[in-house]
Amino acid sequence: MRSVWKWLGLAGVAGVVAGGVMVARDQRRRNAYSPDDIRERLHQRLAEAAGTPDPQP
Numbered sequence: 001m002r003s004v005w006k007w008l009g010l011a012g013v014a015g016v017v018a019g020g021v022m023v024a025r026d027q028r029r030r031n032a033y034s035p036d037d038i039r040e041r042l043h044q045r046l047a048e049a050a051g052t053p054d055p056q057p
Helices: 002-031 035-050
Strands: none
Touching: none
C-alpha cells in the first residue's frame, strides 16, 4: 500500500510541474508582444468581425 501512495505523490508532483511549465510558456508568449502589437491585432480582429477592411494607420 505504501508504494501506491508513493506513486500517487510522484504523479501529483509531475502534474504540478507540468502545469507550471505550461503557465511559464504561456506567460513568455504573452510577454513577446508589445502593447502596440496587441492594439494592432485587436483592431484587426475588430475589423474582421465587423466585415470592414483593416484601416491602415
